[in-house]
Amino acid sequence: MVYRGPYKIRIDEKDIPRIEHPNDAVIRVTQAAICGSDLHLYHGLMPDTRVGTTFGHEFIGVVHEVGPSVENLSVGDRVMVPFNIYCGSCYFCARGLFSNCHNVNPNATAVGGIYGYSHTCGGYDGGQAEFVRVPFADVGPTVIPDWLDDEDALLMTDALATGYFGAQLGDIREGDTVAVFGAGPVGLFAAKSAWFMGAGRVIVIDHLEYRLAKAREFAQAETINFAEHDDIVVTMKRTTDFLGADVVIDAVGAEADGNLTQHITAAKLKLQGGSPIALNWAIDSVRKGGTVSVMGAYGPIFSAVKFGDAMNKGLTLRMNQAPAKRQWPRLLEHIKNGHLKPNDIVTHRIPLEHIAEGYHMFSAKLDGCIKTIITTDAA
Numbered sequence: 001m002v003y004r005g006p007y008k009i010r011i012d013e014k015d016i017p018r019i020e021h022p023n024d025a026v027i028r029v030t031q032a033a034i035c036g037s038d039l040h041l042y043h044g045l046m047p048d049t050r051v052g053t054t055f056g057h058e059f060i061g062v063v064h065e066v067g068p069s070v071e072n073l074s075v076g077d078r079v080m081v082p083f084n085i086y087c088g089s090c091y092f093c094a095r096g097l098f099s100n101c102h103n104v105n106p107n108a109t110a111v112g113g114i115y116g117y118s119h120t121c122g123g124y125d126g127g128q129a130e131f132v133r134v135p136f137a138d139v140g141p142t143v144i145p146d147w148l149d150d151e152d153a154l155l156m157t158d159a160l161a162t163g164y165f166g167a168q169l170g171d172i173r174e175g176d177t178v179a180v181f182g183a184g185p186v187g188l189f190a191a192k193s194a195w196f197m198g199a200g201r202v203i204v205i206d207h208l209e210y211r212l213a214k215a216r217e218f219a220q221a222e223t224i225n226f227a228e229h230d231d232i233v234v235t236m237k238r239t240t241d242f243l244g245a246d247v248v249i250d251a252v253g254a255e256a257d258g259n260l261t262q263h264i265t266a267a268k269l270k271l272q273g274g275s276p277i278a279l280n281w282a283i284d285s286v287r288k289g290g291t292v293s294v295m296g297a298y299g300p301i302f303s304a305v306k307f308g309d310a311m312n313k314g315l316t317l318r319m320n321q322a323p324a325k326r327q328w329p330r331l332l333e334h335i336k337n338g339h340l341k342p343n344d345i346v347t348h349r350i351p352l353e354h355i356a357e358g359y360h361m362f363s364a365k366l367d368g369c370i371k372t373i374i375t376t377d378a379a
């Protein structure tokens with residue numbers, strides 16, 4: 001898969017990546033997925049997304065080649081690779097901030113490395129391909145347990161870990177009301193995870209009815225279609241005894257719908273680093289003293305966020321790119337115990353040569369699309 005510019009994706013031949021460092025591995029990809037974050041790249045909104053880049057930060061595969069210092073992986077191992085690239089030993093990695101590694105990205109003042117996620121995130125090629133180079137192969141990639149299905153393992157590499165992390169950052173207490181903006185893969189997994197952490201009520205908000213239906217079925221959530229309400233914030237107040245939700249999770253990010261002015265100033269005129277409408281709805285819908293957990297991705301520059309209201313309400317705002325591997329031990333338990341079947345949210349499976357159609361369908365939210373898996377001939 002090769003990026004040719006906004007809304008342009010092509011299939012091209014590239015050389016098979018080689019071992020460039022003793023702790024690299026080369027993985028033969030069996031399955032990859034398209035993430036909501038890839039849509040920000042596809043729409044040309046992520047700074048320094050260069051033509052010729054291969055996207056894809058959710059993938060699993062089989063180890064094809066290892067560098068001389070790799071100890072934890074062998075050729076032929078079936079592995080899942082967290083979307084973060086990280087060294088495992090810098091100041092930040094030592095504190096579990098794998099998504100903020102200091103050694104993998106020349107722009108590492110904020111984010112660390114992410115596969116296939118522009119030069120802002122290190123300029124690595126991603127896994128929507130037949131082969132991918134995996135740096136620090138002893139740190140991130142993990143052999144997939146025999147009992148775990150490929151598709152479930154694939155979702156662990158980002159969407160599922162991110163949803164779970166979103167719920168974790170909410171600091172949910174027993175009985176809390178948790179509202180989740182966005183019923184995409186991240187929002188669905190966040191809503192499901194909120195129950196694991198003791199939520200008493202889970203409400204999912206979106207405007208795509210088919211996704212809200214999935215939120216009811218998969219995450220046992222109450223749902224609200226914001227397009228059917230004049231003011232979603234008033235509706236949220238009404239449904240929470242006029243206090244607001246205890247915890248709100250933003251699983252939408254910078255391309256939110258629901259406010260034309262924000263959409264034009266952000267997406268069209270690029271005066272903002274993204275439309276903050278979902279984030280502002282989160283700030284307005286949470287109760288005073290509550291917590292907003294931001295999983296949605298935002299650009300690095302200014303957006304008109306209601307920061308003063310957040311301050312005056314005494315909110316706790318928590319956010320990060322998910323350090324995916326940190327969530328794996330508990331997620332494996334939940335899956336093994338049957339509390340969760342991640343691939344229930346998968347709607348499409350498309351061969352790599354048709355990936356451009358996969359992007360178009362996901363971007364335009366056609367054909368009931370929630371999560372698309374890309375398969376390769378190696379699968």
Ligand SMILES: NC(=O)c1ccc[n+]([C@@H]2O[C@H](COP(=O)([O-])OP(=O)(O)OC[C@H]3O[C@@H](n4cnc5c(N)ncnc54)[C@H](O)[C@@H]3O)[C@@H](O)[C@H]2O)c1
Pocket residue numbers: 035036037038039040158159162181182183184185186187205206207208211226251252253254255256257258277278294295296297320321322370
């Ligand atoms: N923090 C992380 O580590 C991380 C990891 C993965 C994805 N993300 C980000 O999470 C976000 C969601 O990812 P996804 O894969 O679920 O994407 P997605 O595009 O499938 O889902 C986004 C959903 O938000 C809905 N939406 C749009 N405007 C809304 C609004 N104002 N209020 C409520 N819902 C609204 C859309 O209809 C859509 O269903 C993206 O911004 C993505 O970049 C972050």
Ligand SMILES: [Zn+2]
Pocket residue numbers: 035036037038057083158159
């Ligand atoms: Zn992602």
Ligand SMILES: [Zn+2]
Pocket residue numbers: 086087088089090091092093094100101102103
């Ligand atoms: Zn590090």
